[in-house]
Amino acid sequence: xxxxxxxxxxxxxxxxxxxVRFILSRDGWHVATHSQGSDAxxxxxxxxxxxxxxxxxxxxxxxxxxLADLRADDATRALxxxxxxxxxxxxxxxxxxxxxxxxxxxxxxxxxxxxNAVRDMAAGLQTGx
Amino acid sequence: xRGIGGEGARIRALRLQKGLAQAGLARDAGISPSYLNLxxxxxxxxxxxxxxxxxxxxxxxxxVLSQGAEAAQIETLRRAAAASGTGSGPAPELDRIEALGxxxxxxxxxxxxxxxxxxxxxRAVASLGERLSHDPLLSASVHDVLSAVTAIRSTxxxxxxxxxxxAEWQARFHRNLFEDSRRLADSARALARQLEAGADADRGxxxxxxxxxxxxxxxxxxxxxxxxxxxSDDTVIGLAADLPSGPGRTLLTAHLQQYAADARSLPLDALxxxxxxxxxxxxxxxxxxxxxxAPVMRRLAAAPADVAxxxxxxxRCDGAGALTLRRGLRGFGLPRFGSGCALWPLxxxxxxxxxxxxxxxxxxAARPVRAFAVSETRFPGGPNAPGIVTATMLLVPHGSSAxxxxxxxxxxxxxxxxxRTSCPARTEPSILPDAPL
Numbered sequence: 368x369x370x371x372x373x374x375x376x377x378x379x380x381x382x383x384x385x386x387v388r389f390i391l392s393r394d395g396w397h398v399a400t401h402s403q404g405s406d407a408x409x410x411x412x413x414x415x416x417x418x419x420x421x422x423x424x425x426x427x428x429x430x431x432x433x434l435a436d437l438r439a440d441d442a443t444r445a446l447x448x449x450x451x452x453x454x455x456x457x458x459x460x461x462x463x464x465x466x467x468x469x470x471x472x473x474x475x476x477x478x479x480x481x482x483n484a485v486r487d488m489a490a491g492l493q494t495g496x
Numbered sequence: 497x498r499g500i501g502g503e504g505a506r507i508r509a510l511r512l513q514k515g516l517a518q519a520g521l522a523r524d525a526g527i528s529p530s531y532l533n534l535x536x537x538x539x540x541x542x543x544x545x546x547x548x549x550x551x552x553x554x555x556x557x558x559x560v561l562s563q564g565a566e567a568a569q570i571e572t573l574r575r576a577a578a579a580s581g582t583g584s585g586p587a588p589e590l591d592r593i594e595a596l597g598x599x600x601x602x603x604x605x606x607x608x609x610x611x612x613x614x615x616x617x618x619r620a621v622a623s624l625g626e627r628l629s630h631d632p633l634l635s636a637s638v639h640d641v642l643s644a645v646t647a648i649r650s651t652x653x654x655x656x657x658x659x660x661x662x663a664e665w666q667a668r669f670h671r672n673l674f675e676d677s678r679r680l681a682d683s684a685r686a687l688a689r690q691l692e693a694g695a696d697a698d699r700g701x702x703x704x705x706x707x708x709x710x711x712x713x714x715x716x717x718x719x720x721x722x723x724x725x726x727x728s729d730d731t732v733i734g735l736a737a738d739l740p741s742g743p744g745r746t747l748l749t750a751h752l753q754q755y756a757a758d759a760r761s762l763p764l765d766a767l768x769x770x771x772x773x774x775x776x777x778x779x780x781x782x783x784x785x786x787x788x789x790a791p792v793m794r795r796l797a798a799a800p801a802d803v804a805x806x807x808x809x810x811x812r813c814d815g816a817g818a819l820t821l822r823r824g825l826r827g828f829g830l831p832r833f834g835s836g837c838a839l840w841p842l843x844x845x846x847x848x849x850x851x852x853x854x855x856x857x858x859x860x861a862a863r864p865v866r867a868f869a870v871s872e873t874r875f876p877g878g879p880n881a882p883g884i885v886t887a888t889m890l891l892v893p894h895g896s897s898a899x900x901x902x903x904x905x906x907x908x909x910x911x912x913x914x915x916r917t918s919c920p921a922r923t924e925p926s927i928l929p930d931a932p933l
């Protein structure tokens with residue numbers, strides 16, 4: 368079950384935010400959003416989500432830098448983070464995974480794929496994967 | 497066309513291409529100029545030992561002189577087969593390649609044109625990838641397009657897949673679709689403008705380095721305007737203005753500034769006198785002229801053929817191994833993208849910091865080449881800042897018979913298109929058919 372799980376979506380495109388929020392909310396997720404890169408790490412600490420969906424090309428800070436900071440902090444080192452980006456080359460995937468991304472998904476995506484990925488990450492939370 | 501006239505015409509064409517005088521070639525081949533003249537005009541037959549001597553003096557192959565275009569065509573077919581990769585279906589019958597060339601000249605020409613076209617398209621794809629990586633404006637435009645497409649795809653899927661969606665949500669998502677479709681139209685137009693603006697620069701030459709090399713190649717790497725000691729920065733800037741892109745002009749400006757400085761310290765007439773005594777050996781020339789080998793290598797590569805005395809290739813790399821200048825030499829292929837073969841002395845010079853001379857032979861080359869390599873270190877940020885290292889490698893044809901006694905080091909162009917087995921330096925699999933992993 369995913370009811371009651373909290374996801375933080377860090378994304379700066381309003382209509383992508385609205386669509387993802389709708390897709391996940393319909394599945395029982397509590398969706399918080401944040402649109403700035405500069406204070407995204409603070410937002411993660413403050414909102415304490417169960418998992419994060421992180422855009423890479425944010426207006427004021429790269430998602431990769433945010434991910435690196437999250438992995439450097441004991442409190443968020445194991446937090447599941449899905450990197451969601453329009454930059455889908457192999458080198459981008461490798462960069463994200465090497466920084467500790469739990470999942471890597473390329474835009475545009477199928478809604479069902481996004482949902483399944485989030486569910487899988489939640490299942491990993493429950494099983495300790 | 498075979499026969500007496502064919503070889504002679506090919507010898508003459510090759511001699512003129514190399515800028516050699518009839519007297520000089522005749523002397524090198526051990527015959528009189530008048531006899532060479534008769535050969536070139538098809539009035540004397542040629543074969544056997546004399547054909548070999550003329551081929552050696554022209555740094556060519558007897559088969560090329562005797563068979564000409566047919567041999568070249570077969571070589572082209574062989575390269576097309578090698579570059580085709582390991583796809584499904586039967587492999588090309590390389591043992592029957594000569595029958596293909598002779599029996600089906602039209603099909604052979606078609607294969608050749610298609611191989612050329614594939615190579616052109618691959619360069620364009622690589623160029624676009626490079627532009628996306630290094631052009632922030634283009635990258636931002638692509639990101640805008642993909643963001644709009646992402647929003648449209650997700651939103652439209654919600655509308656289609658959820659028939660029970662409430663009217664309020666439907667209205668919101670329809671409005672979002674309208675906004676995103678307008679945004680997509682705008683960003684697609686912007687992207688098209690950027691691609692069209694770059695199209696002219698991409699035609700033929702595809703990267704700033706390609707642009708610069710194409711400009712230099714058109715002049716055989718010799719820039720007569722800068723041979724005058726009075727050449728100014730304005731001359732350099734005026735020459736570099738030929739290139740279509742800003743990055744290309746920046747590269748060419750730096751190259752021409754170094755060219756002008758080298759020309760002032762090593763004038764062409766002084767170089768020519770020493771080459772006449774020492775040949776195209778940059779180490780011997782540097783010792784004789786009391787200068788470092790690297791500028792001598794650059795001057796040899798920039799000198800007209802009658803001064804250098806031989807066909808010259810030049811490769812330069814930075815401290816990270818990226819090739820920053822490529823002048824090819826027949827019989828020694830250089831990669832169009834990425835780094836070269838790790839066995840080249842160019843790379844050894846980066847760490848050994850001593851002058852190196854090696855005889856090298858690539859797998860598909862008829863003969864080895866001589867390679868001279870050195871590195872230079874500059875400290876533009878002062879003694880406490882990191883040094884900037886570059887290495888330069890001069891390539892000259894196989895050289896004298898004395899050289900031929902020493903074994904040549906087997907090398908390649910770059911791993912991806914190298915078929916050498918058991919190479920200790922291989923870093924990635926080859927795409928050539930039946931090549932090692």
